[in-house]
Amino acid sequence: MTTKPPSEINYLSEEALLKKLYLMADELIDVLPVRNERIRLVYYLNLFFENNINTLREAIDLFKPLHCKVDYDELEKIVEKKLKEKNIIK
Numbered sequence: 001m002t003t004k005p006p007s008e009i010n011y012l013s014e015e016a017l018l019k020k021l022y023l024m025a026d027e028l029i030d031v032l033p034v035r036n037e038r039i040r041l042v043y044y045l046n047l048f049f050e051n052n053i054n055t056l057r058e059a060i061d062l063f064k065p066l067h068c069k070v071d072y073d074e075l076e077k078i079v080e081k082k083l084k085e086k087n088i089i090k
Helices: 017-026 035-049 056-063 072-085
Strands: none
Touching: 017 035, 035 056, 035 072, 056 072
């Protein structure tokens, strides 16, 4: 009986959009204390940047956080500010 070697891990480059989104989301720990929700936020933001979702507000509405410490309007402002700080959007 033989076994195959494990698959290689393809790490994201520092310039990859997805990596920037994950790093940005990790900074939202005070607003979104649950890690799975921050990961889910990245999923919806990635859909927004791939033009599968029309607006940032729509991405936040679809995200529907359960443990968010602010309302949707405030969360949208915080996320937009972080995206601008990270030069992801202008």
